[in-house]
Amino acid sequence: MNKQKFVWLLAASLLVFAFACGNRQQTENSAPPVKPTPIDESTVGAVTGTVHFQGDPPQRMPILMNEDPVCVKLHHGDTVRVVDGEVNPNGTLPDVFVYIKQGAEKYVFAPPSAPVVLHQKGCMYEPHVLGIMAGQVLKVENNDPTTHNIHPMPRNGRQWNISQLPGAAPLIERFQHAEIMVPVKCSQHPWMKSYIGVTTNPFYAVTASDGTYTIKGLPPGIYTFGAWTATFGTQEKQVTIAPKQTVNLDFTFKSS
Numbered sequence: 451m452n453k454q455k456f457v458w459l460l461a462a463s464l465l466v467f468a469f470a471c472g473n474r475q476q477t478e479n480s481a482p483p484v485k486p487t488p489i490d491e492s493t494v495g496a497v498t499g500t501v502h503f504q505g506d507p508p509q510r511m512p513i514l515m516n517e518d519p520v521c522v523k524l525h526h527g528d529t530v531r532v533v534d535g536e537v538n539p540n541g542t543l544p545d546v547f548v549y550i551k552q553g554a555e556k557y558v559f560a561p562p563s564a565p566v567v568l569h570q571k572g573c574m575y576e577p578h579v580l581g582i583m584a585g586q587v588l589k590v591e592n593n594d595p596t597t598h599n600i601h602p603m604p605r606n607g608r609q610w611n612i613s614q615l616p617g618a619a620p621l622i623e624r625f626q627h628a629e630i631m632v633p634v635k636c637s638q639h640p641w642m643k644s645y646i647g648v649t650t651n652p653f654y655a656v657t658a659s660d661g662t663y664t665i666k667g668l669p670p671g672i673y674t675f676g677a678w679t680a681t682f683g684t685q686e687k688q689v690t691i692a693p694k695q696t697v698n699l700d701f702t703f704k705s706s
Contacts, residue, residue, distance in 0.1 A: 542661020
């Protein structure tokens, strides 16, 4: 084999390899088309409720951001505390992930086209708890004048750990498998934490600052709902939803 032919074959092999890697990356970061199960919208119901807390709230420790002066400056001397374990003044819990654990398996849902956005603001993740469907776009934005390292750690899929400079373009990723919950950390700032609930259906919610939540558009049926907290464990309850019915479903967590 002459030298010119060898060089040509080598270049062709590299092109094939690059094309294959590009296709693999595109497959990992793109959602395959799905055919949703038809649902009679005239029959759907809803679940609404409040997550309560009984007992003495845990003491949330202050966060020391001294290792990055930029983070300290962003808070103007105010004390920032650990978010996990927060209890609302009205005795309810924020950041509880409520979702269908069983009962929706017979339905197929296409992931929404709109992305879910995770912000890095004040060297904290916002929101602290969020939900997303498998295959839906997760857009990670750096709103801080410092570098972050976003590191989701799913058990059922690919981990990634990507640096994001100040002013950089948003990171675009997807989770391909359902998982409750995917922890997220920042390798640059160890106090930064977030949790992502990845589902195969759109029936989930995160409790607000008053501890309430609402999940709409539920087809009639029997469902088991799960409630996840970062500090106080998990619970589940079963409910039957009749056509057009709105069911109240509360949860109560207690201090250990």
